């Protein structure tokens with residue numbers, strides 16, 4: 001049968017939604033329809049894809065306003081008369097049609113200090129038990145689709161936060177290394193707080209909601225990292241250590257210096273610069289979300305009638321999300337029960 005699609009077409013200078021009626025067969029996914037469009041009506045429609053199996057993370061897009069993988073979104077999830085609107089992920093600059101420039105994520109990944117095995121341990125001598133990696137193994141499922149990065153409100157509607165915020169994908173990398181039994185660095189959480197912008201995250205769990213690998217980004221990576229930061233700040237023994245030792249001694253003991261890896265945008269006078277020429281997070285301290293009079297952080301993104309600004313691509317979903325879209329306990333739903 002024929003179904004109605006609206007697909008955003010354009011480039012960095014602008015574009016609009018175009019209407020198409022396309023044949024849809026049983027068992028097909030949205031990426032099949034894009035391929036049919038390319039084969040029949042729009043041979044120059046740009047779309048990234050590789051595996052068509054939910055494993056390469058290339059085909060990220062927004063389908064009816066929801067960040068999804070095109071190859072894992074079955075056409076049977078829509079009603080027969082529903083118009084399906086496909087727009088590029090909106091947190092990153094459009095190159096053409098559904099293809100965006102996601103190099104921000106790679107720049108941030110390069111800032112993360114690499115795995116550091118203990119000195120003297122050769123690769124063949126890395127021996128671990130399954131129990132040692134049980135917690136961090138989940139994070140290795142990441143396919144780098146960047147849907148979590150695209151969804152996080154800290155950068156989705158606030159481009160100005162990008163220099164200071166690495167985003168949920170990089171928080172799970174920091175947590176994975178922090179929980180790694182053979183990683184010798186002791187400063188992963190301090191690095192996440194001071195240089196990756198962990199304090200910007202107000203644990204709304206939107207990233208977890210969209211992860212196609214069902215990684216519990218907030219519960220299993222971000223919250224444990226935040227707790228460890230707090231432990232180090234308020235643990236009385238650590239506090240005493242900070243009083244006794246000089247700052248430079250502590251920094252060298254804890255190996256707190258951020259990565260000196262040159263990002264793709266290079267350096268200037270020893271300062272790492274982002275693509276926009278703005279100093280990266282390693283030289284800017286993030287501020288955490290404000291704490292309310294009841295001692296809790298605001299979860300405005302869940303309760304606000306509209307999440308940030310409207311999509312520049314012309315379609316959006318309304319907020320708050322209906323409870324059936326949300327898999328964890330929603331505060332409003334609790335209140336109504």
Ligand code: SF4
Pocket residue numbers: 151152153154167168200201202203204205206207208218222
């Ligand atoms: S929990 Fe919310 S604020 Fe934190 S990284 Fe995920 S989407 Fe961003």
Ligand code: SF4
Pocket residue numbers: 057141142143144145146147148149168169172210211212213214215217
């Ligand atoms: S954590 Fe999930 S949503 Fe984020 S990049 Fe990895 S697979 Fe994609």
Ligand code: FES
Pocket residue numbers: 048049050051052053054055056057058059060069070071072
């Ligand atoms: S094409 Fe590889 S994840 Fe969709």
